[in-house]
């Protein structure tokens with residue numbers, strides 16, 4: 001346990017920062033967060049929470065689009081459209097912004113209840129044990145610290161040839177100011193951010209083109225999963241331009257032109273740029289404080305979040321370890337437990353579960369197929385399409401699968417991928433198996449509800465018990 005003489009100063013109030021603040025404050029330390037934007041950081045105000053709130057509406061629209069197969073039509077008895085289903089994007093985006101602001105206020109209340117002081121302003125290090133805050137309402141404040149946590153996150157990467165104007169050429173932070181449904185959106189970048197926005201806008205009934213610099217969308221994800229997603233998106237009408245690099249984006253009145261490096265020009269009403277992120281580590285006094293920053297600007301940390309400067313820790317996107325809110329939070333908690341001398345388990349990325357919130361969703365945990373194919377780990381794989389699952393049939397779900405990876409011999413489950421509706425929820429039993437080193441037989445032996453999508457997870461685990469390799473990878 002710490003006491004109030006142990007001063008912790010945290011720069012950045014996102015999940016990396018605020019989760020750490022709770023740990024340190026609950027242990028008795030004197031904790032201050034210096035933050036520019038408001039508690040919750042980009043995760044809550046511009047990135048994770050707003051995008052998933054927008055996606056909640058797009059999910060509903062996707063379900064409605066499949067309603068006819070389940071016998072529900074939005075037509076009167078004469079066959080005329082009785083109700084036109086339209087999205088009111090102004091209302092959706094107002095809800096998004098309100099929800100983000102409310103969540104930030106919730107986080108602020110919880111921090112205050114724990115006795116954490118929040119200083120509005122921009123922080124920078126003045127040596128390893130001091131933070132200077134340029135206050136939002138003017139002036140500066142100097143905060144001495146026994147431990148400093150840098151959790152400043154990252155910001156959208158922008159190019160000089162495609163400058164966002166906040167109206168029609170937009171970063172993902174700016175899309176919530178749109179009030180009218182765009183006529184045609186070009187999303188540039190087919191990483192997780194680009195894929196999520198492209199999928200969401202498509203579900204909202206918008207004409208979407210996705211500019212993908214690689215052979216396929218989601219180059220960092222499971223290849224089988226990405227193939228299913230790309231097939232579904234194109235089937236639903238998205239124009240996916242593969243192996244296409246954006247050279248510039250310009251605007252003339254209401255028309256935005258996206259020019260590709262091969263000379264092709266695509267016109268649209270709005271362009272969303274999802275070109276990756278850059279860490280917020282410039283002008284923070286890091287190098288001067290002895291904190292090593294790599295060529296990409298990311299703070300170098302070890303698995304207990306220590307930087308190269310004694311007493312200075314870093315967590316979250318500014319470290320580039322794995323850009324997820326859950327990982328940022330865990331890095332922050334680990335940093336504080338380490339500083340406070342508490343028992344601490346180093347960060348284990350092989351236990352992280354994550355989800356791409358497209359339609360269908362793609363959830364992943366543990367070792368990947370790519371690592372198996374590259375010989376980094378020996379594992380057996382089973383892939384079971386969801387189309388054979390009775391619940392999926394009832395719900396009209398045809399796209400998706402469950403993939404499990406287990407060690408030969410021991411049968412310990414080391415990874416998994418679920419593609420389908422609510423894959424983010426379905427991955428949990430696989431994450432428990434990976435986290436607790438359960439065997440495929442143990443996963444198979446647990447009762448699942450009949451009929452349920454999770455039945456496919458138990459069935460996939462049962463197939464890993466079979467000795468016949470042909471049964472493992474089904475078409």
Ligand SMILES: Cc1cc2nc3c(=O)[nH]c(=O)nc-3n(C[C@H](O)[C@H](O)[C@H](O)COP(=O)(O)OP(=O)(O)OC[C@H]3O[C@@H](n4cnc5c(N)ncnc54)[C@H](O)[C@@H]3O)c2cc1C
Nearest residue numbers: 012014015016036041042043048123153316317323324325
């Ligand atoms: C569109 C999008 C959707 C995403 N969706 C998900 C998702 O569904 N699930 C998931 O797990 N992850 C998601 N992520 C990733 C997730 O948002 C990040 O991993 C997470 O925000 C990282 O948290 P952090 O604490 O490192 O930084 P941030 O959340 O970026 O917070 C850092 C804060 O520090 C502030 N700051 C910066 N510099 C200073 C300074 N000098 N002084 C004071 N304050 C400063 C910043 O302004 C910011 O408010 C998404 C990312 C994007 C772009």
Ligand SMILES: NC(=O)c1ccc[n+]([C@@H]2O[C@H](COP(=O)([O-])OP(=O)(O)OC[C@H]3O[C@@H](n4cnc5c(N)ncnc54)[C@H](O)[C@@H]3O)[C@@H](O)[C@H]2O)c1
Nearest residue numbers: 189190191192193194213245246274275276323355356357
């Ligand atoms: N659901 C989630 O958990 C979630 C959602 C969004 C982002 N994130 C996290 O944020 C991180 C960043 O993801 P991201 O998608 O923002 O970035 P990214 O770096 O993964 O993807 C950016 C993509 O843009 C492409 N690109 C760059 N310049 C281009 C150009 N000129 N023309 C065409 N394509 C171009 C790159 O090749 C790359 O594929 C990831 O680690 C991800 O895990 C998570």
